[in-house]
Amino acid sequence: MSLNAPSCGPAGMLWSARISLFWVARLGIVRGMSIKAKTHFSWLIALFGVSLMTSSAVTSVALAEGTMKGADFVRVVPDQMHQLEVAKVETFAFRPQRSAIGQIGYNEDASTIVLTPFSGRVTRLVAKLGDRVKKGDPLLEIDSPEQLVPQNDFIAAQAARRKAGSQHNLAVILEKRVRDLHEGKAAPSKDLQQAEAQLAAAEHDMRSAETAFEAARVRLRILGRTDAEISKLEQDGMLSRVTTITAPIDGTVVSRKVGPGQFVKADSGEALYTIADLSTVWLKAQIFEQDIAQVRIGQEIEARVSAVPNRVFKARINAINATSDLTTRRVVVRSEIENTDHALKSEMFAMFRISIGETSRNPAVPTDAVIREGDSGHRLGRDRALALQTPPGRDRNPAGRPDANSQRPRGRRKSPRARRDLRRQRVASMKIAFSSEVDTGSRQENASNKEAGATDAA
Structure with missing residues (x-):
């Protein structure tokens, strides 16, 4: 055997x-x-x-x-040493941060919607989506019979003012003549008193007519009539069913929900246009409820968007919502930032980092030296690798280096x-x-x- x-x-x-x-x-x-x-x-x-x-x-x-x-080390065999590079553990400035997601939004303090003050049919669209407009620029024209009533009221108020003016002039002349006769002992005091009363009534009617005329003018201006159109109506007295709706602010047309020939209603509340000033935008970060206690107004916030991956947008928090979203359980934190080059667009997805503490200097290792395994990581040393966990947004310095002192519970182990x-x-x-x-x-x-x-x- x-x-x-x-x-x-x-x-x-x-x-x-x-x-x-x-x-x-x-x-x-x-x-x-x-x-x-x-x-x-x-x-x-x-x-x-x-x-x-x-x-x-x-x-x-x-x-x-x-x-x-x-559990807490990894040995490197000699055959693997030629694939490794030795780097020093250096001291870097770390700032505690919290990560969040969110989006870019319009500055609601510098944006508005455009409604129609009366019902009618759209005859012409002037402004298109994306156009930059100034205050008073025409947006669209509407044909509405409702415009005839305020124009007619304006013409009637103008006629009443002219009539009151004529009566006032006549009362002034009559009062002067009776006063001269009374001073020459040719007219009794009764006639003088009656002439003075007629003059006071004419002055009162004149003021009432002026007030009604100005009210009619203001109403036309509120309904969208310009001063030039009102002056022309005052001179010619010609009624017009077509009116032009103008831009209320300077900005860019970011939304249009009306088409040519469409019938619009004044009581629908649906916006015809949306105009926003894109020189400034809002950064709206959604913070978890467990992290909101550490967020304060005035803290620095950094935003990154995929459209401009190599650029960091920095601002400071100026508002924190008072309510939490029922579905996501997050609180919206808002900040305002300049957008003169219009690189940021509304509803862009953004990644945020919020600095919640003071900067401290700690030993750090290069990012490439960390071997990731789920939520945990290992950094190789001279004869072993220490385990550490540095999820994105925590215990990192501006250069992106993980803190060598960061120690957190390791990942799951077999039961x-x-x-x-x-x-x-x-x-x-x-x-x-x-x-x-x-x-x-x-x-x-x-x-x-x-x-x-x-x-x-x-």
Whole structure:
């Protein structure tokens, strides 16, 4: 029988168990036993070998894993050293930050919607989406019969003012003539008093007419009529059904919800145009509820957008919403920033970093030196790698280096039950291998016994 046995490991343990069974059978230890006793004794030896092999295999696997990688270290073999680069741990300035997501929005303090003050049909659209307009520039024209009533009221007020003016002039002349006659002893005092009363009534009517006329003018101006159109109506007295709606502020047309020939209503409340001043925009960051207690007005905020990846937009928080979103459980934090080059567009997705503390200097390692495994990371040292966790937005300096002192709980590890299941699978596979080896050894032993029996008989 060949004895070229493996030196160590599970194969060596299996070989030792098989050799033990063979020599136990060859020696006289079990010759005096019955066949049933021999079988039971063989099974006891086999189970003992299985237990030895299982413990050796588990120990060897643990040693192999522990040699290269452990819970708090990773060893680098010499063949891997040529792929590594040595870098010094330097001191950098770190500022505690909180990360958030959000979007860019219009400056609502410098934007407005345009409504129609009366119902009618759109006859012409002047301003298009994206056009820059000045205050008073025409946006669209509407044909509405409702414009005739205020124009007619204006003309009537103008006529009443002229009539009151004429009566006032006549009362002034009459009062002067009666006063002259009374001074010459040619008119009684009664006529003078009556003339003075008529003059006072004419002055009152004149003031009322002037007030009604100005009210009609203001109403036309509110309805969208310009001063030039009102002056022309005052001179010509010609009514017009078409009116022009103008821009109320300077800005850019960012929305248009009206088309040519469309009938619009004054009581619908639907905006025809939206005009916004894009020279400034709002940064709206959504902060988690557990982080909002650390956010204050005046803190510095940094924003990045994918449209301009190499640019950082900095501002300061000027408002914090008083309510939290019911769905996302986040609170909106707002800041205002200059946008003279119009690089930021409304509803752009943005990533935010909010500085919540003072800057401190700590040892730091290059970002490339951190090996990420889920939420945890490892930084390689001279003879080991220390575990650290630095999720984005925390414990980082402006250069993006993770803090070497940052230590947080490591990622998930296998539960005891999972480890037991893994060991059971390994033991089962080893039992199968051992059983095959035992069967082979038993067959060889039976053949040897038959051969020895034949020799004894001879």
